[in-house]
Amino acid sequence: MSLPIRPAVQASPDYPFSAVTAPVKLDQNESFADFPEALKVMALQRLSELPWHRYTDLHAEALCEAVARHDGWSASGTVVTTGSNVLIALLVQLAGMGARVLTVKPNFALYALDARLLGAALTEVPLRSDFSTDVDALIAALGEAPGRGVVFVPRPHAPTGSLCGLDELERLAQACRDGWLLVIDEAYHPFTAHDARALAVRHPHVVLLRTFSKAWGLAGLRLGYALAGDDVARQLRKLVPPFGVSVLQTVSALVALEHPDYVRERVAHTLHERERMTTALQSHPHWQVFPSHANFLLVRTPDAAAAHAMLLAAGVLVRRQDTLHGLQGCLRVTVGTVAENDAFLRAAGVGA
Incomplete structure (x- = not known):
């Protein structure tokens, strides 16, 4: 029996992640701490007072208004x-189907996966050797x-932690004016000093993606959002269930x-610990740590498989990145609690 499944879906690989259990979990760039207990209690109390047999807002209007107030944006945009991973697919549907998806490599896997699944022509431009974006x-x-199509540029970049300059993004936005959406993925923007809102104000074809999964500590809640011009947001909303x-x-x-x-x-803690971990890793005789503007570090080792296994044997789980373009020998390490980071540094041989 032949199943009616599109060839693009059959040819697509599964999402590249396999769950592994370890005492110290530093593999998914989550917040080092859970949502505060007092806020959990507050949310559950409010939830208990609401009707569960009624539908919620059609397009989360109340939440859009609150996000807009916090981020200094329009609720209509x-x-x-x-x-935000859902929005990646929706943006490809909005402007990339029958057209193109342009991004960099290495990169977050979903840009390429969604392009292939949705039948867009994919172009991936390699990062420079220093991991900067080749605008x-x-x-x-x-x-x-x-x-025409969609351009995805993460800022900061994952998995390297590099940061594309806003002046460079301005040049790219100017070049994308006719027929292209420029999507700047700001999943890790709270860990940087500047974001790209001013760029998106100047250019109605620029869309920003943000998430509650990282700095907000709500990865299990599954919420992300786009900040866009009103016209783009109105069209994008048509694709949202x-x-x-x-x-x-x-x-x-x-x-x-x-x-x-x-x-x-929590951001202040992460920045302090990121610097402490970077300084410690710089003394490693064989590993190289790269500058990061996110809540993780990229580390190059002589043998990623061996380093990953050695850390896991010590109870520390990190993420291998050595199969990605230009990242031979590399591991990605989330910045965790002080105790978790100490455990990682000890296992790496640079901690007390």
Whole structure:
């Protein structure tokens, strides 16, 4: 029996992740701490007072308004979904199907996976040897046929932690004016000093992607959002499933947005620990740690498989990245608690 499954789906690999259990979990770039207990209690109390037999807002309007107030954006230009990874697929549907997806490599796997699944022509421009974004090469690639589609640029970049300059993104935005959406994935923007909102204000074809999964400590909640011009947001909303954000997601995120101080405290911890870990790893005789603007570090080792196994044997789980373009020997390490980071550094041979 032949199943009616599109060839693009059959040819696509599974998402590249296999769950592994370890005492110290530093493999998925999650927040080092859970949502504060007092805020959990507050959210659950509010949830208990709401009707569960009624549908939620059609497009999470109340949550969009709260996100917009927090981020200094218009509510009409804010689109909330169950994870920014959902928005990646929707943006490909919006502008990339029958056209192109242009991005860099290495990169977050879903840009390429969604392009292939949805039948868009994919172009991946390699990062430079120092992991900086080759904007000149991206601009040159825009001219290839067909000359329209979606460009995905993460800022900061994952998995390297590098940061594309806003002046470089301005050049790219100028070049993308005709026929292209420029999507700047800001999943890790709280760990940097500047974001790209001003760029998106100047250019209505620029879309920013953000998430509650990292700095907000709500990865299990599955919420992400786009900040866009009103025209793009209105068209994007047509692709978002109706009533797609649950009452639990809505209430929990509203409570978080009302109490953002905990996020600032956790970001400060992450930045301090990131610097401490970087300094310690710089003394390693065989490993090389790269500068990072996110909540993780990229480390090159002589043998990623051996280093990963050695760390796991010590109870520390990190993420191998050595199968990705230009990342031979590399591991990615999330910045965790002080105790978790100490355990990693000891296992790596640079801690007390």
